[in-house]
Amino acid sequence: MRFILRRLGFYLIAFWASITLNFLLPRFMPGDPVSRMFARTQGKMQPEQLEALRKLLGVDDRPIWEQYADYMHNIVTGNMGVSISRFPTPVTEVISSQIGWTLLLGGTALVVAAVAGNLLGIMAAWRRGGAIDSALPPLLVFIGSFPYFWLAMGALYLFGVILGWSPLRHAFSDGLEPGFTWEFISDAGAHLVLPALTIVLVSVGGWMLGMRNTMIATNSEDYITMAEAKGLRPGRIMLRYAARNAMLPSVTSFGMSLGFVVGGALLTEVVFAYPGVGYQLLNAVQGLDYPLMQGLFLTITAAVLLANFLVDILYVRLDPRVRSN
Amino acid sequence: MTHPRFLRAARVTAAGLAVGALLLTGCAATVNKPAGTDAAANASAFLTIPREDMSTFDRNFNPFAPTVTPMVQQAIYEPLLISNPLKGDAVPWLATKWDVAKDGKSVTFTLRDGVKWSDGKPLVAEDVVLTFQLQKKIKGGFEYLKEVAAEGSNKVTFSFNTPWSPALYEVGQLPILPKHVWSAVKDPGKDANAKPVGTGPYTEVESFQAQSFVLKKNPNYWQPEKQKIAGIKMLAMSGNDAANLAAANGDVDWATQYIPNIEKTFVSKDKEHRHYWFPPTGAMINWQLNTTKAPFNDPQVRKALSMAVDRDQVTKIGMSGYAQPADCTGLSGHYENWKNPAVKDNCSWTKLNVDEANKLLDEAGYAKGADGKRTLKDGKPFEFKISVGASSSDWLSVANVISQNLQAVGVTARVDSPDWASVVAGYEQGTFDSGIVWSANDPSPYKYFNNSMGTASVKPVGTKTFDNYHRFGDPKADALLKEFAASGDETKQKDIAYKLQEEYNEVAPLVPLFSGPEWGAYNDTRFTGWPTEENAYATLSDRSATTVLVLTTLEPRK
Secondary structure (H helix, E strand, O other), X not given: OHHHHHHHHHHHHHHHHHHHHHHHHHHHOOOOHHHHHHHHHOOOOOHHHHHHHHHHHOOOOOOHHHHXXXXXXXXXXXXXXXXXXXXXXXXXXXXXXXXXXXXXXXXXHHHHHHHHHHHHHHHHHHOOOOHHHHHHHHHHHHHHOOOHHHHHHHHHHHHHHHOOXXXXXOOOOOOOOOOOOHHHHHHHHHHHHHHHHHHHHHHHHHHHHHHHHHHHHHHOOHHHHHHHHHOOOHHHHHHHHHHXXXXXXXXXXXXXXXXXXXXXXXXXXXXXXXXXXXXXXXXXXXXXXXHHHHHHHHHHHHHHHHHHHHHHHHHHHHOHHHHXX | OOHHHHHXXXXXXXXXXXXXXXXXXXXXXXXXXXXXXXXXXXXXXXXXXXXXXXXXXXXXXXXXXXXXXXXXXXXXXXXXXXXXXXXXXXXXXXXXXXXXXXXXXXXXXXEOOOOEOOOOOEOOHHHHHHHHHHXXXXXXXXXXXXXXXXXXXXXXXXXXXXXXOOHHHHHHOOOOOOHHHHOOOOOOOOOOOOOOOOOOOEEEEEOOOOOEEEEEEOOOOOOHHHOOOOEEEEEEEEOHHHXXXXXXXXXXXXXXXXXXXHHHHOHHHOOOOEEEOOOOOOOEEEEEEOOOOOOOOOHHHHHHHHHHOOHHHHHHHXXXXXXXXXXXXOOOHXXXXXXXXXXXXXXXXXXXXXXXXHHHHHHHOOOEOOOOOEEOOOOOEOEEEEEOOOOOHHHHHHHXXXXXXXXXXXXXXXXXXXXXXXXXXXXXXXXXXXXEEOOOOOOOOHHHHHHHHOHHHOOOOOOOOOOOOOOOOOHHHHHHHHHHHHOOOHHHHHHXXXXXXXXXXXXXXXXXXXXXXXXXXXXXXXXXXXXXXXXOOOOOOOOOOOHHHHHOOOEEOO
């Protein structure tokens, strides 16, 4: 318990530090949202309207500490303000209408990649030099080293345009009403397969190699030899004795990746026109949309810290060494 | 953790993958079918348009929102008149006629009879009055506007503080809102206006999703015979690539994003039905030299540098040959009717002439050294930066071409390409050397000349400015601009515009490069009646005032 409380305290400080950075960083960028918007419309906006727009959007010239106090107050009360680039939609609405799709896409891809990668890693290490071990790692590393954008476009062109197996865009067919009907869920699933698959393809190699390498180290431990000497079934040794001990680094990286899922798979969303928050974040940064940026960063920060905290707790259960500390 | 648990996990995964595979094969049926030529299907089809610059839509139909939802100002709300840059005329729309007062201090619009809002209430003069009150309160601008007054139910008079002729198009093109709806809105600047009431042809919002929405016919439209398509479907796309794929695959009817190598990637797949048209009616793209810095304060230097630029190469390499090189009037193709033939035909400094450029620079006192490079008067090398935002790949190649061209006259120009934000910050503060900049694109050329050489728009370095980044002012131009603003007579305006061009030709306030093309491509498998070069009733833009002309002309293919 003391361990958990201490971790919790640490996370609170980390949280405060990161939200303060969230506040400061965008304000160090040159320009302000309104002149940025003006530059983007390239002559379609009248210069004399800028002041009014500034007032409307609530872009203020108050001293920075006053803005900071306001910002902290807003975070505590959960009021994230109104997005500038999507004015006048509240930030919470912008995020909540899209984060579900991001979580679905990123979460599915992460779980599939981690599970498949780890299983492959276990098997590769177990049969070192076997078919899986010699063929898959170089192949996956080869695929993983393609620029993701290029790979995704290629997959979309092949499976979407030429073969016609996959939809070309969006999270579900246009005109369909979202709801818990078989029609909608299967349609959303069909739209999910290709984007998720491309992420899995480029990330599975990392999971596999990581697991394989720790597995190999574990395999040479004395207790494995001992288990073999006792005549236990190889499957049992592989999963219960070797894999369980080799899994800790994978759990850590799974926890960390879990947090980053919230940030969205920016490039995937761009290629597949998937309505998630990744592209929104890019837009917010480019448009200096402070409120939306802060809202998104806050969500990401909270998710990363929460995921890490959960991994910490899980560690207490998985690794006795942490408990004795 | 026990052994069976691991196996179970493995089994669940396998089952999941199997379901995924099933979905993958099952989805073949849901892929968008190629557009058919079946008349019945076309009659009920929605005109499908992608928005490459919006990854998601918000249910926000407030025209005051700075990044307004697509089609709000094109299909839902309508203006009093529509100016067509291709013909240089004004099409009466919600107003049937307008009278500019002799002293140029007011203009009176007569509203069209029988126009109804989509909820069935009639359009009245008070609607126009309220629209301008809201506009001035929320978005500002229109400083010259003293009063907007209704006379009876169908006449509105706008009076100005000073004679101000550019006002006609400015007030005439503002989309009009219904008073009976907006006067009840508590905070009009921030209201989402989820169920818009407008006079436009397509006002009824349906199946609104973050990734797409549909606008259906206005049941009370004033020209029902022109609502020939069943509705408009907008698709959200996060970038050109997704939108280009949709266009190439035949999923959309109208695409206005930049399509590289359009003949091959778009047209060649169906030559009969796929067409594009890029009239040079966009803004003039300029190379602006910061005239507060030497040697850019010398018109002779500006002209010499301009002469060193190979505009054919610039448009060919930078703009894939789709743009039209500038001439000495500085005006883009948008203002074709305003151009002074004498200036245009006797143009010297916007044409490539390296010898003359060298000569001018020598005369101006920037001699070439032994190494072939020029030095400034203080002995420093003639070197400067061209700033362009890193994300604009097309303008970046434009800047690179210029930089190469300048080597021929012994001038070193380095292309500086940080993020647009810092580029624009440099423009606004006046700290930049030179940069690639767009210009105003209004119905009349007033603003273009005011922003390029009017002293009123010149701010000292360090003070933020949002136009006239190059900070050039010319009292002679001021006098002409004042005269232009005060004149309500079009022939007289043209006369003054001619003189402004002569002055422009004299002082070369900036270096015009090329007229920006207005991108537009369409696929007429399902709808016909698109604007073309031969039938230029509008441009192919889906976000300008003329868009409603296209929407009310298209019809399903029979």
